[in-house]
Amino acid sequence: MQRSIILAVLILFSCAGIVKAQKTFSVTVDEVKNGKITVEPAIPDNGQVAKGTVLTITAKPDKNYALDAVYYSVNGMWGDMYLESMASPYKVVVDQDKKLGASFIEKDEVKHLMDAQNIPYAKPGVKQLKYDVFAPEGARNLPCIIIIHGGGWIWNTEDIMRGMARELTKSGKYVVFSIDYRWAGNRDGDEVGNTMADIIGDVFGAIAHIMEHAKDYGGDPTRIAVTGDSAGGHLSAVAGTMPNKIGVGGFGETDGVFEFMPSYIPKNKTVDQVRAEMMAAIKAAAPSYGVFGSDRLNHYSEDPKADDSWKEAIAPLSNIPNAEEREIPHYLTRGTKDGLIPDDGVKRYVDALVEAGQHVQYVQVGGAGHAFFDWKPDDNTKATFKKYGVYYINEMETFFNSVFYPKN
16 A cells, blocks of 8 residues: 555646646647748747747738738637737747747728728726727718627737738728727736726727827728627627716616726816717727627626626616717617527617617628628638628628718
8 A cells, every 4th residue: 555655646746747747838820821931949840839939020011912811829718819910020929839920811801901000099907908990991070880800809809810811902082090998807917906997998099099190191080880790799789879977987886887088188178078079980880790788798896896787887878868868879780690699689780779779780691600791811710801891891881881971
């Protein structure tokens, strides 16, 4: 018996030593099409790279192609999870098993664009918050479309919406902004977890920053539409229906008071001014396959006072303005094979909008699943975007045109 115990202890220490000795991670390079990449320092033949190594990826497109993004991916809750840069070179720190690669796009798809990447707007926590700008050549005083990405409120960046942004600029009628925000809980590495109220504050902060600087990119800050998919569907509906909730009263700090503090306020503006200007500027919302009712939302607060009223305060379904007070027409989409967002949840929101006198259009996308407006480097996502996304983005733009370019 004693000998067995000693053997078990030796095995335990041996295994611990192996874990402790593991100082490398597997790094592989995906197949690259329509261009080439180089990685420095070179990856060893066995694919094992020392922890902490900084790899520099440089991408070069083939003739008639342009860089879409340089990326790395990790295995996550939804398969390959991408983190990307639309500029090369791109530095990647080896801290877990990773795949590296680059995606390229036909030049004709982006030749109309002037873009500006990673514009910082606030840093309320560990993560620098930013947005990307997509403006058609010669843009001048055009309406602005603001896109809010999805990812369950805990993943992705604004890069995942670049396909939609590019499509919405092709007509030359809009300047498009794609925004980032904090992830819920401690996903960003913040010591104190981020709540849904924090995330919504980031959305309003980004919009405030965009309104302050829209003219720099040829945009009109007084004419804004909001859109987004999945978690961004919820957040864009909030941005459309609830800018009246911007304020300094705090979220749940006082019983019955639920206000959102933007993470950015222009120096020459008061919070009251920002609220009033945003309420007047946001004129349309196009939330895609989002969550609208409190029954499926999480406030992410650890405050012991947090109850269902906190969820109601972040639910667009519970905060729709009457059209006589403020019109906010909606265009809603959902794939008929979406396994995450039920049809009845969207219909409840549609019915509530109608009851409030708002104009609303709900389009069911036959055969589509979830996230067909997303853009990633993998071929499957690009094919889905081409099959469903492009057509329905053009339909969405027709809706935006009815608001910003009405026929006489």
